Each structure stands twice: as structure tokens, then as C-alpha cells.
Amino acid sequence: xxxxxxxxxxxxxxxxxxxxxxxxxxxxxxxxxxxxxxxxxxxxxxxxxxxxxxxxxxxxxxxxxxxxxxxxxxxxxxxxxxxxxxxxxxxxxxxxxxxxxxxxxxxxxxxxxxxxxxxxxxx
Ligand code: SF4
Ligand code: SF4
Numbered sequence: 809x810x811x812x813x814x815x816x817x818x819x820x821x822x823x824x825x826x827x828x829x830x831x832x833x834x835x836x837x838x839x840x841x842x843x844x845x846x847x848x849x850x851x852x853x854x855x856x857x858x859x860x861x862x863x864x865x866x867x868x869x870x871x872x873x874x875x876x877x878x879x880x881x882x883x884x885x886x887x888x889x890x891x892x893x894x895x896x897x898x899x900x901x902x903x904x905x906x907x908x909x910x911x912x913x914x915x916x917x918x919x920x921x922x923x924x925x926x927x928x929x930x931x
Contacts, residue, residue, distance in 0.1 A: 836901045841886045843900040846875055848917045850896035857888035857897060873917035880910055 827834060836842065853873050858866040865881035866888060868874070889897045 836903070840901050840903070841884045841889075841899045842903045844877060844879070844882060844884070844888070844913065845898050845900060846877075846913070846915045847896040847898070848875075848915045850894045851875055851892075851915065851917055852894055852896075853917060854893065856891050856893060860887050860891045862887060871919075873919045875915040875917070877913045878910070879904065879907075879913060 853868050853870045853875060855868040855870060858864075858868045862885060863881045863883050865878040867876050867878075884899070886899055889899055
């Protein structure tokens with residue numbers, strides 16, 4: 809007990825080393841690779857991110873302009889973000905909240921009508 813007393817007194821007067829999570833959340837570090845988001849306005853559904861993803865959790869359907877990511881399999885490695893030519897993928901500074909059910913991010917883009925060449929232009 810006598811050995812502990814200096815430590816107890818020291819801890820009473822110094823700043824706390826822990827936080828009362830989840831009421832007090834620490835600010836994220838710089839360059840943290842957090843929640844993944846895709847901007848449907850920028851994405852051209854090329855599928856490069858899906859080809860590069862090491863955990864194969866991205867599925868892209870170019871024809872129907874859909875993009876989806878199965879978040880339980882995502883490693884938050886950021887390879888998809890780095891490889892996206894349209895810069896439509898971003899990783900937020902905040903980490904994803906814990907979930908109990910399988911979560912899929914689904915993005916529906918605009919399906920572009922196939923361009924039919926004008927007869928007068930093609931001649
Ligand atoms: S997110 Fe980027 S790499 Fe992935 S399909 Fe869209 S444009 Fe292509
Ligand atoms: S962060 Fe990594 S694991 Fe997650 S979707 Fe992107 S490439 Fe795949």
C-alpha cells in the first residue's frame with residue numbers, strides 16, 4: 809500500500825491517460841484511412857477499383873451503372889482510392905462505426921444510353 813500511494817497521488821493530479829469512450833472520442837490521426845465513399849457523379853463504373861481490390865469486395869456493373877462494396881471484407885487498405893482514375897473514391901478521416909449486420913455500400917449511377925451514330929455523320 810505504501811508503495812502504491814505515490815502513484816495514486818500522482819495520478820490524481822496529472823492528466824487522465826484514458827478517455828471515457830464513446831462519450832469522449834479522440835480526434836482521428838492525420839491520413840487515417842477510414843470510411844469508404846464513392847461519388848456516383850464522378851464514377852464512370854470502369855471497374856479498375858474492383859480489379860485492384862485485394863479482398864475482392866468491390867463489384868462493378870458497368871452496363872447498369874452500379875458499384876457496391878461489401879464492407880465486412882474491406883481491409884481499408886486504400887488501394888481502390890489510389891487507383892481510381894476519376895478520383896470518385898475517398899476515405900473519410902473517421903472510422904466506421906461498429907456494426908452487427910453485413911453492410912454493403914451500394915451506388916447507383918446514371919445509365920447512359922448507347923450512342924447511335926447519326927446516319928448522315930457516319931457517311
Ligand atoms: S470508383 Fe473509380 S475505379 Fe471504381 S469504377 Fe468508379 S471510376 Fe472506376
Ligand atoms: S480499401 Fe482496400 S480492401 Fe477496401 S475496397 Fe478498397 S481496395 Fe478493397
